[in-house]
Amino acid sequence: MKTVTPMTESGGGLLARLVAIVGCRHVLTDPAEMSPHLADYRGHYVGRALAVVKPADAEEVAAVVKLCLEAGVPIVPQGGNTGLCGGATPLPDARSLVVSLSRLDRIRALDAANDTICVEAGCTLAAVQEAAATAGRLFPLSLASGGSCEIGGNLSTNAGGMQVLRYGNMRELTLGLEVVLPDGQVWNGLRGLRKDNTGYDLKQLFIGAEGTLGIITAAVLKLFPAPKSKATAWVNVPSPAAAVALLTRFRAACGDRVNAFELIGRALLELASRHMPRYLPPLPTLSDWSVLVELAETADGIALVPLLEQTLDAAIGAGEASDAAVAATQSQAEALRALRENANEAQKREGFSIKHDISVPVSRLPEFIARADTALRAWQPGVRIIAFGHIGDGNLHYNLFPPTGENEATFIARADEANRIVYGLVAGQAGSISAEHGLGQLKREVICRHKDAVELELMRTIKRALDPHGLMNPGKVL
Numbered sequence: 001m002k003t004v005t006p007m008t009e010s011g012g013g014l015l016a017r018l019v020a021i022v023g024c025r026h027v028l029t030d031p032a033e034m035s036p037h038l039a040d041y042r043g044h045y046v047g048r049a050l051a052v053v054k055p056a057d058a059e060e061v062a063a064v065v066k067l068c069l070e071a072g073v074p075i076v077p078q079g080g081n082t083g084l085c086g087g088a089t090p091l092p093d094a095r096s097l098v099v100s101l102s103r104l105d106r107i108r109a110l111d112a113a114n115d116t117i118c119v120e121a122g123c124t125l126a127a128v129q130e131a132a133a134t135a136g137r138l139f140p141l142s143l144a145s146g147g148s149c150e151i152g153g154n155l156s157t158n159a160g161g162m163q164v165l166r167y168g169n170m171r172e173l174t175l176g177l178e179v180v181l182p183d184g185q186v187w188n189g190l191r192g193l194r195k196d197n198t199g200y201d202l203k204q205l206f207i208g209a210e211g212t213l214g215i216i217t218a219a220v221l222k223l224f225p226a227p228k229s230k231a232t233a234w235v236n237v238p239s240p241a242a243a244v245a246l247l248t249r250f251r252a253a254c255g256d257r258v259n260a261f262e263l264i265g266r267a268l269l270e271l272a273s274r275h276m277p278r279y280l281p282p283l284p285t286l287s288d289w290s291v292l293v294e295l296a297e298t299a300d301g302i303a304l305v306p307l308l309e310q311t312l313d314a315a316i317g318a319g320e321a322s323d324a325a326v327a328a329t330q331s332q333a334e335a336l337r338a339l340r341e342n343a344n345e346a347q348k349r350e351g352f353s354i355k356h357d358i359s360v361p362v363s364r365l366p367e368f369i370a371r372a373d374t375a376l377r378a379w380q381p382g383v384r385i386i387a388f389g390h391i392g393d394g395n396l397h398y399n400l401f402p403p404t405g406e407n408e409a410t411f412i413a414r415a416d417e418a419n420r421i422v423y424g425l426v427a428g429q430a431g432s433i434s435a436e437h438g439l440g441q442l443k444r445e446v447i448c449r450h451k452d453a454v455e456l457e458l459m460r461t462i463k464r465a466l467d468p469h470g471l472m473n474p475g476k477v478l
Contacts, residue, residue, distance in 0.1 A: 001400060003203060004191055006031070008427040013171050013316040014050070014071050014073065015027060015029065015050075015051060016423050017067055018051065018053050018067065018097075018405040021055070021060055021063045021064055022053055022054060022055050022056065022060055022064070023106045025054065026054040026055070026056070026103070026464055027054075028054070029051045034049065034051070034052050034098075037049070037052045037078060037081065037100060038089065039089060040081070040084070040086045040088070041082050041083060041084060041348075042084060042087065043351070044352065044442075045086035045089040045441055046089070046092075047090035047091050047092050047096075048090060048091075048092055048093070048094035048127075049090045049097060049098045050094065050095070050096065051097055051098070052097075052098040052100055052318045053097060053098070053206055054100045054102060054103050055104070056104070056122075057104060057217075058104070058180060058186055058217040058218065060181045061099065061104075061215055061217055062180045062184045062185070063184070064097075064266045065099075065140060065180050065181075065182065065183075065184045065215065066095055066183075068471060069182070069184060069469065069471060070300040071254060071301075072469070072471070073096070073097050073471070074095055074096040074097070074470075074471045074472075074473075074474045075097055075099050075211075075215070075471055076088065076089070076096045076097070076098045077099050077101065077152070077211035077215045077216075077472075078090050078098050078099065078100050078101065078153075079100075079101050079102070079121065079122065079149065079150035079151075079152040079154075079156070079476055080124065080145070080148045080149040080153055080281050081151040081153075081467050082145040082148055083153060083157060083436050083437070083438065084344070084357070084437045084440075084442075085434075085440030085441065085442040085443060086154065086185060086212040086259075086440040086441035086442055086476075087156070087157065087439070087440030087441065087473070087476050087477075088210075088211070088440075089440075091441075091474065091475045095254045095331065096170075096474070100122075100357065101120075101121045101122040101150065101152045101215070102122045104120035104121050104122035104123075104152075104218070105122040105123050105124075105127070106119070106120045106123070107119050107120075107123065107128070108120065108218065110131060110135055110313070112133070112135045112136070112137060112223075112224075114192050115137065115223040115224065115264070116175060116220050116222060116223060117131060117132055117139065117220070117221050117223055118132075118176075118190060118218060118219070118220045118221075119218065119219060119221065120151075120218045121150060121151055121152025121215075121216050121217050121219070122150050122152065123151050124146065124148060124149065125139075125143060125145075125146040125147075125148060125149050125150070125151065125154060126146045126147045128132060128151060128221070129141075129146065129415040130471060131339055132223050132226075133226065134323040136226050137225065138223065138224055138225065139173075139223055140166070140167040140224055140226045141161050141167075141170065141225075142160060142161040142163045142260070143159060143161045143162075144341035144343075144344060144345070145344075151219060151221075151305075151437045152216045152217070154170055154263075154316075155170050155174065155177070155206070155216050155219060156206075156207075156208070156209065156210050156211050156216060156438070157170075157208065157210060157436065157437060158170050158171055158208035158436065158438070159436055160209050160393070160395060160436035162260040162337075162340070162341070163259055163260055163393070164263060164389065164390055164392070164393045165260060165261055165390065165392030166256055166258065166259050166296075166416075170207055170208075170247040171207050171208070171434065172216065172222075172314070173221055174207060174220070174221055174223050175191060175193060175194065175217050175219035175220045175221070175222060176190040176193075176219065177189050177202075177207075177218070178216070178217045178218035179215065179217065179222075179227075179468065180204050180214055180215040180217055181214045182213070182214060182467040182468075182469070182471060182472050186217075187214075188203070189203055190201060190220050191220065196258065200413070205462065205466075206323030207404055208276075208438070209270075209303060209475050209477065210439065210440060210473060210476050211472060211473040211476070212436050212463060212467065212472050212473045212477050213463065213467060213472060214466065214467075214472065217470075219337065219459065224298075225298040226298070227259075227296040228297055228298055228299060228300055228302075229296070229302060229303075229304050230259070230294060230295065230296045230304065230333065231294070231304035231305045231308040231326065231327070232292070232293070232294045232295075232297045232326070232327040232332075232336050232337070233293050233294075233308055233312060233324050233325060233327065234281070234282045234283060234290060234324065234325045234336050234339070234400040234402075235290060235291040235292075235312065235315075235321045235324040236285065236287035236289075236290055236321060236322045236323045236324070237282055237287065237289050237290065237291055237320065237321050238287075238289070238321075238322060238368050239288075239289060239364040240263065240289060240365055240370075240391075241366040242319070243263050243289060243320075244249065244363065244365060244366060244391065246293075246315050246320045246321060247391060247392060249314065249315055249318075250293060250313060251309075253307070254295055254307060254308075254311065256460050257295045257297055257304070257307075258293070258294075258392070259294045259295060259296035260292065260293070260294040261291065261292070261293050261294075261388070261391055262291065262292040262293075262388070262390060262391065262392075263289065263290075263291055263365075263387075263389055263391040263396070264289070264290045264292065264339070264340055264388045265288070265289060265385070265386065266286060266287065266289065266290075266383060267384060267386050267390055268343055268346070268347075268385070268386050268387070268388045269281050271346045271347060271350055271363060271386065272339060272342060272343070274346075274350075275346045275349040275350060276342055276345065276349075279335070279338050279342055281339065282325040282332075282335075282336065283323050283324075283325050285322075285323060287322065287323075288330075288436075291321075291391070292337065292339070294333075294337075295307065295308055296314055300478070304400050307324060308326060312324045312326070337475035340388070343386075343388055343397070345393060345399075347386060347399060348402060349378065351401070351408055352408055353386065353401045354397045354399065354400040354412065354419070355397070355437075355442070356398040356399060356419070356422050356423075356433075356437075357395070357397055357434055357435050357436060357437040358396055358423075358426045358432065358433060358435060359393070359394045359395045359396070359431050359432045360394050360396070360430070360431035360432075361394055361429070361430065361431070362391065362393070362394045364394075364431070365391060365394060367429065368386060368396070368426070368429050368431070369396070372385075372421070372422055372425050373385060375421050375425065376400065376418065376421060376422070379417065380400075380402075380403065381397070381400070381403070382403030382404065382406070383397070383400055383402070383403060384400070384403065384404070385400060386398075386400070387399075391434075394435075395435040395436060396435075398422060400418055409426065419446060423446065423449070426450075426476075427450055433447065433450050434447075438477075439476065439478050441475060444475070444476060447477075456478075459477075459478060460478060463478055
């Protein structure tokens with residue numbers, strides 16, 4: 001990959017030209033103002049940057065990119081900065097410019113008849129959901145960080161969330177993109193078409209690429225009919241295998257009304273109860289494993305609660321569940337969802353952990369959990385395993401905290417040992433080491449052990465073709 005030598009003006013001269021593009025208020029150089037943009041959500045990665053620039057539209061983004069190309073300055077695109085792998089955090093070398101997309105926050109168009117919405121990359125997920133709701137529609141991506149995460153970041157990491165089981169992740173939810181390419185050109189692919197067989201599906205190159213191939217500035221997203229009714233339950237299950245059997249039962253009995261199906265390990269509930277006591281499990285007995293199940297219906301006159309209760313009764317009779325609490329009100333349903341949605345916040349309050357965001361075929365999840373638990377407890381007696389995730393699509397968040405009383409830094413320093421155990425078992429189950437969080441800085445070296453050599457070289461070839469100077473989010477993914 002060709003290297004560009006930074007111009008000597010990459011200090012004051014560059015900043016003056018940036019100010020000419022975006023205005024003085026939107027070029028941040030004060031350390032206090034820059035600080036929130038230089039660390040990731042967990043505080044695990046902390047970098048340095050020449051400045052933080054906040055363009056207002058795609059044209060300003062393109063002008064900034066052209067200037068950085070001329071000056072040989074690397075670019076770190078950043079949205080709401082809620083990622084968990086350091087993908088939006090600059091490296092410590094202070095050579096990069098952080099380009100924040102937060103000012104690109106317009107809803108450009110909503111076509112209710114076509115079930116599409118065109119939004120800019122800096123729109124928060126919550127803002128998109130609210131805009132869809134005003135038209136009686138649903139944008140189904142569901143993340144706990146919805147009020148702060150931004151659509152550009154959701155696209156760059158191919159975010160999934162709790163409703164992937166029914167609606168798919170961001171790849172499935174996106175019809176078109178607008179992207180500023182590494183040479184400053186703007187590709188306008190904002191087509192709201194569900195059928196467009198006119199060559200390569202270019203948008204898929206940028207979804208999940210974590211800003212290494214270009215900067216997403218807008219997207220056309222799919223909308224769906226808003227649910228008319230929902231039914232939610234918290235279910236104690238005897239094992240992960242029972243949870244998989246319960247999922248099969250619900251799919252057979254309820255079809256695509258199964259909106260969410262989440263597996264939660266006991267250790268996560270204990271963390272949540274300690275750090276966020278307002279979120280308490282609804283059942284008197286704390287089971288080793290629980291499931292959050294939600295049904296949703298878009299048609300009028302369908303009684304979901306009786307269907308939910310009937311399916312749960314059958315599951316309890318078959319030994320797939322031991323107890324269940326069905327939400328009687330909307331507030332109770334929201335409280336049940338909050339138990340699962342606040343998982344990352346509870347862990348953050350506990351401290352650093354060795355994080356794994358893995359996926360395996362749903363049928364193999366029980367075996368993976370059993371083998372990984374055994375191997376890790378042999379590796380580190382007393383290790384605290386926090387396991388939870390979107391069991392309906394095989395995505396498990398499998399995180400490790402040090403034994404009680406052990407030095408946190410000493411434990412984290414052994415992360416590579418734990419990773420080799422976990423990722424080795426994932427590979428043995430034909431799985432992936434990153435389901436929805438991306439690679440970022442955290443897994444850019446690890447991926448080389450788990451991707452086929454031909455596949456890695458194809459990725460590098462695409463990177464070289466689109467970003468020959470290696471200026472787009474360096475040190476991430478590859």
